[in-house]
Amino acid sequence: MKYTEGSAIRDTKAPAGPIEERWEKRKFGAKLVNPANKRKLNVIVVGTGLAGGSAAATLGELGYNVKSFCYQDTPRRAHSIAAQGGINAAKNYRGDGDSIYRLFYDTVKGGDFRARESNVYRLAQVSVNIIDQAVAQGVPFAREYGGLLDTRSFGGAQVSRTFYARGQTGQQLLLGAYQALERQIAAGTVEMHTRHEMLDLIVADGRARGVIVRDMVTGEIERHLADAVVLATGGYGNVFFLSTNAKGCNTTAIWRAHERGAYFANPCYTQIHPTCIPVSGEYQSKLTLMSESLRNDGRVWVPLRKNDERAPGDIPEEERDYYLERIYPAFGNLVPRDIASRAAKNVCDEGRGVGPGGLGVYLDFRDAINRLGRDAVEKKYGNLFEMYERITGENPYDVPMRIYPAVHYTMGGLWVDYDLQSTIPGLFVVGEANFSDHGANRLGASALMQGLADGYFVLPTTIGDYLAAGPFGDVDDEAVAEAEIRVRAKIDRLMSVNGTRTPDSFHRELGKLMWDYCGMERTEESLRKALERIPELREEFWQNVKVSGTAEELNQVLEKAGRVADFFDLAELMCLDALIRTESCGGHFRAESQDADGEALRDDEHFAHVSAWEFGGEDGPVLHKEALEYEYVKMTQRSYK
Amino acid sequence: MNLTLRVWRQSSPSDAGRMVTYRVEDVSPDMSFLEMLDVLNERLILEGDDPIAFDHDCREGICGMCGMVINGVAHGEQRATTTCQLHMRHFEDGAEITIEPWRAAPFPVVKDLVVDRSAFDRIIQAGGFVSVPAGSAPDAHSIPVRKEDADSAFDAATCIGCGACVAACPNGSASLFTAAKITHLSLLPQGQPERLTRAKAMVDQMDAEGFGGCTNTGECTAVCPKGIPLDTIAQMNSDYLKANAK
Numbered sequence: 001m002k003y004t005e006g007s008a009i010r011d012t013k014a015p016a017g018p019i020e021e022r023w024e025k026r027k028f029g030a031k032l033v034n035p036a037n038k039r040k041l042n043v044i045v046v047g048t049g050l051a052g053g054s055a056a057a058t059l060g061e062l063g064y065n066v067k068s069f070c071y072q073d074t075p076r077r078a079h080s081i082a083a084q085g086g087i088n089a090a091k092n093y094r095g096d097g098d099s100i101y102r103l104f105y106d107t108v109k110g111g112d113f114r115a116r117e118s119n120v121y122r123l124a125q126v127s128v129n130i131i132d133q134a135v136a137q138g139v140p141f142a143r144e145y146g147g148l149l150d151t152r153s154f155g156g157a158q159v160s161r162t163f164y165a166r167g168q169t170g171q172q173l174l175l176g177a178y179q180a181l182e183r184q185i186a187a188g189t190v191e192m193h194t195r196h197e198m199l200d201l202i203v204a205d206g207r208a209r210g211v212i213v214r215d216m217v218t219g220e221i222e223r224h225l226a227d228a229v230v231l232a233t234g235g236y237g238n239v240f241f242l243s244t245n246a247k248g249c250n251t252t253a254i255w256r257a258h259e260r261g262a263y264f265a266n267p268c269y270t271q272i273h274p275t276c277i278p279v280s281g282e283y284q285s286k287l288t289l290m291s292e293s294l295r296n297d298g299r300v301w302v303p304l305r306k307n308d309e310r311a312p313g314d315i316p317e318e319e320r321d322y323y324l325e326r327i328y329p330a331f332g333n334l335v336p337r338d339i340a341s342r343a344a345k346n347v348c349d350e351g352r353g354v355g356p357g358g359l360g361v362y363l364d365f366r367d368a369i370n371r372l373g374r375d376a377v378e379k380k381y382g383n384l385f386e387m388y389e390r391i392t393g394e395n396p397y398d399v400p401m402r403i404y405p406a407v408h409y410t411m412g413g414l415w416v417d418y419d420l421q422s423t424i425p426g427l428f429v430v431g432e433a434n435f436s437d438h439g440a441n442r443l444g445a446s447a448l449m450q451g452l453a454d455g456y457f458v459l460p461t462t463i464g465d466y467l468a469a470g471p472f473g474d475v476d477d478e479a480v481a482e483a484e485i486r487v488r489a490k491i492d493r494l495m496s497v498n499g500t501r502t503p504d505s506f507h508r509e510l511g512k513l514m515w516d517y518c519g520m521e522r523t524e525e526s527l528r529k530a531l532e533r534i535p536e537l538r539e540e541f542w543q544n545v546k547v548s549g550t551a552e553e554l555n556q557v558l559e560k561a562g563r564v565a566d567f568f569d570l571a572e573l574m575c576l577d578a579l580i581r582t583e584s585c586g587g588h589f590r591a592e593s594q595d596a597d598g599e600a601l602r603d604d605e606h607f608a609h610v611s612a613w614e615f616g617g618e619d620g621p622v623l624h625k626e627a628l629e630y631e632y633v634k635m636t637q638r639s640y641k
Numbered sequence: 642m643n644l645t646l647r648v649w650r651q652s653s654p655s656d657a658g659r660m661v662t663y664r665v666e667d668v669s670p671d672m673s674f675l676e677m678l679d680v681l682n683e684r685l686i687l688e689g690d691d692p693i694a695f696d697h698d699c700r701e702g703i704c705g706m707c708g709m710v711i712n713g714v715a716h717g718e719q720r721a722t723t724t725c726q727l728h729m730r731h732f733e734d735g736a737e738i739t740i741e742p743w744r745a746a747p748f749p750v751v752k753d754l755v756v757d758r759s760a761f762d763r764i765i766q767a768g769g770f771v772s773v774p775a776g777s778a779p780d781a782h783s784i785p786v787r788k789e790d791a792d793s794a795f796d797a798a799t800c801i802g803c804g805a806c807v808a809a810c811p812n813g814s815a816s817l818f819t820a821a822k823i824t825h826l827s828l829l830p831q832g833q834p835e836r837l838t839r840a841k842a843m844v845d846q847m848d849a850e851g852f853g854g855c856t857n858t859g860e861c862t863a864v865c866p867k868g869i870p871l872d873t874i875a876q877m878n879s880d881y882l883k884a885n886a887k
Contacts, residue, residue, distance in 0.1 A: 140795040179771075246704060457776065
């Protein structure tokens with residue numbers, strides 16, 4: 001795939017000066033909108049997860065006119081709901097040495113020095129307000145007997161800063177945001193549109209001015225106009241077909257915004273989560289994550305011998321390899337996700353994997369049960385054990401769990417500045433849909449933190465600075481009509497192919513290709529293969545896909561086909577991005593770039609930048625680099641040994 | 642495994658609807674129920690038929706989007722399970738399985754197994770929240786909460802809003818759903834200021850949506866994927882009575 005390199009890009013919104021004062025400065029510098037004017041300003045928010053739900057609710061509270069959209073039947077279903085483990089916050093309630101600076105430091109380091117310092121520091125600062133807000137909403141976090149909040153240490157952190165609500169933290173936080181949103185719907189500040197899917201962005205006179213959506217029940221194509229548009233449409237992990245994302249998660253909203261001019265940053269940064277239930281067959285429709293909080297007490301191992309077919313209970317202690325504890329004695333089973341995932345892949349590649357196909361490792365609670373007692377383990381992890389048993393038919397109290405890495409989160413996303421504004425004025429992007437805070441690898445329990453930081457606290461301030469110049473007047477009819485024509489043409493094209501393969505069969509094939517060639521380990525050869533194969537498969541898709549029914553009704557096949565079409569284009573950009581980033585960093589592991597121990601080797605001289613891609617159509621994308629500078633955290637090679 | 646499915650097909654809200662029989666072969670016991678339907682749907686698409694429409698999203702039992710009445714039981718016979726978490730190993734080879742949508746007047750069928758549950762959102766809108774605008778909250782440790790209360794509040798708060806309780810209730814009551822939210826918030830100090838107005842507004846909205854009354858049959862809690870306890874309804878009634886006595 002050809003591409004060209006364009007001019008450098010940089011964030012112009014983060015103030016200079018001491019890092020702890022930057023957000024305060026930006027808040028003070030941002031223009032305010034007076035309450036009477038807020039009523040005249042319309043904002044569209046697409047997506048109702050933690051970021052979108054909290055943003056729409058908060059903008060409504062502030063007095064803006066908000067329209068909120070989601071593809072599900074109610075905003076409470078968004079996939080944030082499935083987050084299990086917890087949410088980080090630098091409260092230092094434990095007195096164990098945590099601080100805003102330490103959370104900032106851990107996040108920059110955990111992101112393998114590919115995130116912006118200013119953004120990450122702000123995230124750590126705002127984290128404390130999130131917990132306050134959630135508690136005030138009635139989020140039932142776990143508590144100690146003294147009535148104070150309980151915390152735990154989580155994935156790669158040596159302090160206990162993760163707040164949780166059993167294994168359902170995402171659910172409880174999302175319901176808090178959902179309830180705040182419903183309150184605004186009742187108050188009339190937010191107009192809710194469920195079962196509506198965004199299919200295009202309206203850009204007029206250089207500003208984002210609205211969206212084209214499809215009513216998924218009637219098939220009607222609708223135009224909605226506003227003074228600003230906020231995308232909170234989540235990540236694109238489903239490009240791999242099998243992932244821990246919900247089935248409906250897709251890239252269409254951000255991809256079509258990209259086609260309209262929003263730069264796409266670091267598309268190759270994907271996070272593979274180490275603790276998921278392994279694939280059980282060809283029909284598999286999704287993968288289920290087991291919270292990595294399990295790694296606090298479970299021990300990861302495989303047999304020492306290759307192809308050892310004995311039952312796990314029959315393998316004596318001295319014939320087991322607790323490889324994480326062996327290789328990383330300081331962090332043991334708690335190494336960051338990317339490292340744990342790759343280590344699992346390595347032992348399976350050596351032929352020591354367990355379960356069907358040898359694609360699995362044990363996560364064993366025997367020692368924890370002996371140490372803490374079965375009751376204590378059940379209290380902590382009961383619901384997760386139950387879920388595991390439901391899916392696999394095996395009881396983890398008696399037999400070790402089998403786990404394997406799966407695609408879980410995408411750190412890449414639409415490029416945004418410190419104000420969370422994309423390269424299209426008036427288009428803001430929050431939560432997983434943007435690229436901003438996690439660098440090349442996200443730490444556990446930081447997704448909930450970022451989504452809510454963006455939605456409750458950052459966007460509501462920064463969007464005001466943009467809207468203060470509004471309302472922006474009537475929207476050029478031609479721009480709206482053009483966007484609508486594009487949407488209709490794409491639907492007509494999908495309906496008219498009438499081939500012999502289903503959208504899902506194409507999606508499965510694309511996903512397999514991405515997993516094999518652009519998954520946990522990438523090489524120049526594998527990426528070149530993918531770049532050759534993706535256009536061929538896309539060509540076949542457009543010649544041979546079959547969409548049944550009509551476009552004027554509830555048609556889940558049509559919905560799927562549109563999403564798969566966009567996944568093809570995104571997949572190609574991901575592979576290109578992965579190909580030219582010849583270093584390894586965080587979730588992006590290039591086999592050519594590793595040290596003598598097989599650990600990821602960054603190349604800071606050539607790659608300490610964000611790769612922001614501009615859509616180029618037939619001419620291929622244009623790469624804009626944003627240099628990353630580290631004033632506070634010294635760039636070092638990560639070591640968890 | 643080979644199965645015979647009898648599935649409710651209804652092309653639109655105005656269509657009368659009917660049961661249609663399908664044969665599904667070579668079903669693996671490790672498949673989830675929805676994966677089994679995926680396989681059937683892939684075949685229907687290629688045969689030029691309309692695939693069976695059903696709601697689903699997370700497929701890990703937490704979003705609450707899926708829901709079918711399987712052999713007469715909401716989410717099927719396995720206890721405390723959503724449809725997406727039900728696996729085929731719980732069925733016999735050669736079984737005949739009947740699949741229907743939630744049936745309740747306030748949940749009109751949209752298409753096939755897809756129903757409109759927006760009435761639940763309107764019950765939450767009536768008062769299922771604590772009125773705290775973003776940024777106004779005091780420090781999280783300023784109000785301690787007894788662990789027992791926090792745990793019980795959590796138990797009620799795990800409701801996923803799937804609607805199985807309504808589908809199972811002979812009266813089509815939404816009492817368990819409504820009571821779960823009322824109980825969750827009434828057990829916490831943060832929920833006290835609006836406690837009685839909340840209970841009254843939510844129960845009144847539930848009635849206005851056309852859901853039936855509760856006669857303590859307990860069918861709701863028996864099918865609830867999250868095992869929301871029946872005594873939440875007693876809590877709701879108690880708060881509602883107090884609100885009306887004021």
